[in-house]
Amino acid sequence: MDDLAIRGGHLIDGTGAPARDADVSVAGGRIVAIEPRSARPARRVIDARGLVVAPGFIDIHTHSDFTLPLNPRAESKIRQGVTLEVVGNCGFSAAPALPGRAALLREYLASSAPWLPFGETSYAKYVADFPATSVNVILQVGHHTLRLMTAGMDNRPLTADEQTAMERLLAEALQAGAWGLSSGLFTAPGGYADAAEIHTLARVLRRHGAAYASHVRDEANHVDAAVAEAIAVAEATGVHVQIAHLKLSGVDNWGGAARLLEAIAAARRRGVPVDCDAYPYDTATNPLRNLLPRFVMEGGIAAMLERLGRADARARIRAELARDGLTNFGRIPSWDVVRIAVAPHLPQEAGHTLGEIARRRAVDPLDAVCDFIVADRGETRVLITSMSDKDVHEITRAPWVLVGSDGNALATAGVTGQGKPHPRYYGTHARLLGSCVRELGLLTLEAAIHKTTVGAAAALGLRDRGVLREGAWADVTVFDPARIAERATYDDPHQYAVGVSTVVVNGEVVVDGGDHTGALPGRVLRRQAERVFA
Template identity: 65%
Template sequence: MDDILIRGGQVIDGTGAPARVADVAIRAGRIVAIEADRADSADRVIDAHGSVVAPGFIDIHTHSDFTLPLNPKAEAKIRQGVTTEVVGNCGFSVAPALPGKVDALREYLSGSAPWLTFEETDFARYMDRWPDIAVNTVMQVGHNTLRLMAMGMENRAPREAELRHMQDMLEEGLLAGALGLSSGLFTAPGSFSERDELRALGRVLKAHGARYSSHIRDESHAVHEAVAEAIDIGEHCGVHVQIAHMKLSGTDSWGQADRLLAAIDAARGRGVDVHGDQYPYDWATNPLRFLLPTWLHEGGVSATLERLADPYVRSRIRQKIAEVGFNNFGQIESWADIRIAISPRGAAEPGRTIEEIARERRCDPLDAVCDVIIADKGATRIVVRSMSEADVRAIAADPSALVGSDGPCVAPYGVTGQGKPHPRLYGTFPRLIGHYARDLGLLTLPQAIAKMTGGAAAALGLADRGLLREGQAADVVLFDPATIIDRSTYDDPHQYPAGIATVIVNGTIVIDGSEHTGALPGRLLRRRGAVLA
């Protein structure tokens, strides 16, 4: 007898192949059959007529390591159909946290993980203590975290012993089963590193069959050089490269999506194993302090706050913004395009723009920015409109561009329900399917699903997920192709999407009739060699 039998759905298997009507049988956490009119009985039969039956979606770029210990039901992601999350991105990881340096890591990540409890740990212990949650998790070691542990926030090349320390910490994480290394070269301390340092860490990845992902050094006026740098690490070291949240940020860079995609395609043509991912929105999000020049961050958050109080430093920042725009974001059209998302200490009201705050306080917009950062002790988070919709559509239409929310898993209730975070936390996957594929016709439905399932699994080296096939782990999502859509907005972000009826993780139903069952069947997936399982 099957545990679950899904009858009569439009099966889209994650390969890009067209839909076919079939029954899907699940037993002991695995898919045991995909066939028409299956005769076996089952403990639970789900009528899927009129629904699409697809592999569970893989969120290939997230920061849910900051929130899943607080929100193990994984509400915002599981309700999108996400069954696997890849965490530890952009160079930020919660481990390792060495003796005497826990407070430094807590302070550094305050703009992204203001409510998380940090404790002394190596990477293996961190993974072993990962809680029971609703979704599967894949972990990465963050380069910024390694650098912080080895040499603080110093703007220089590592000494030989410091580089060896970073390599040793990375190797410890890889031996524990981490997927690989992520970098965040757009901000300190990752921005202080040079290519030789990254190549040295890349050699450790190569030795373990591990992978490299990067929030590249610049996503605005130097985006193409930054993409070339990421590709160089993969090409030089012989490792897979994942270019995070591909975009053209800043008005001076708009209209260059074809050039960006062509560079990645050309690298593949010469044998580089490289992928990129995207969230389908023209607004980004980041800690507010990361919009400012990287030299401000040398020495840590306390030093940054002290500098921001200096009128001379503010004048230097103002001049830099006038010349080249915001760090990693480039020129934006208006101060109205920067909105407060979360202000943990109440320095500014979520949803208010910098333009509004400056007008109310009768001050210059940059002074408002600096004052808010100081009052929030560096922890303010914002959303910022920095991309063009035309570029977003061009990247979304590329069948090889994978899908990542670039966000933590939150919920409308509890500590993670605060503020007005980016809508992508609730809507990335249904938005791609419902808006960009169905409504705009940029992709076929099988192409859209392949980007977030089979394509992602191939990029990660996932051995038994991402496809609907006999023997694969039973991560499955059922949705109505006519009604699936995101409902989260910038003014009212804490809204679940529509059209997703059932989500199954490792053979256990987590979303049933669009409601959470409370089940926590997710697994921590570990890399062994080049395979993740």
């Protein structure tokens, strides 16, 4: 007898093929049959009449390693139908934390993981201690973290010894279960690395059959060169490169989506193993300090806080921002487009813009920004509306651009339900299948599902996931295509998406009738066991 049958639904299998009516049978965690009007006996039958039955969605770029230990039910994600999260992105990972360096890592990551406890840990111990969760997880080790463990916040090339140490830490993480390396060359300290440092690390990845994901060096005025730098890693080393959250920030760069997409598409036509992902929103989120010139963070957080209090440093920041726009975000119309998301030490300011705060305090906006960072000890996270809708739609429409929320798994109650985080943490996939498909008509439902299932699985090299076929793991999402929608907004972000009725992970029902069952069947996926080209 089978464990589970999902009957009567419209099956969209993830390959891009049109919907067809078929029943899905599950036993032992795997899909054992897909056939019209199945008569196989099953312990549990789910009625999917009028609903779409799809592979569980793959959120290919997230930071849920910062929240899954606090919210292992992964509520904001699983309720959108996400069954696999790729974490440890943008160069940030909570491990390794070498003896004597855990406090440095905690301080560095406080603006991204304010509530996560940090302790000394090897990468192997981190993997072993990773909690049971509702979603499957792919872990990556972060280049910022590796640099913090070797050269701290120094703005310089690595010494030969430090380079060797970094390569050893990377190899240890890969052996322990990291899928690959992520980088965040847009900010310190990873941004202090030159291209050669990354190529050396990519050769370590190559030896282990592992992958590279990059938040590129610049997403604003120098985005073309930054994307070219990422493509060059794939071209030179053969390692698969995932370009994170593709975008054009800053009003001077708006309208360039077609050009940027074509640069990546051209590399793919040449056979270069490169993919990219995006979230369907015109607003980014980042630590506030990352909007300032890179020199600000030299020497670490304490040095930064001291520097931001000084008139000479502020004058230099002001001059550099006037010339170049915000670091990594380019020119913005005003500080009214930068809004406080989470301020651990000034929680009452969540939701207010820096423009408003400056007017209230009757100070110049840049002084308000510097004062705010100092008062919040460098831990402030902001939302910044820096993209054009037209570019976002053009990128979303491309059938080969994958889907990454760049967001954490949150819950409306509990420690992760604080502040006003980006609504994409709750809504990326629901927005894609809801407003992008149904209202804006950017792409068909089959194409949208392909991006976040079979397309994502191919980029990751997953053998038996992301697709509805006999023998594959039973990660399945059942939703109402007429009703699926995000409910989270910038003003009221802690709201679950609607329209997803059933989610199955590794054959276990996690969302049942729209409610979380409490099941934690997710596991950390191992490259050696799950990857085609390991």
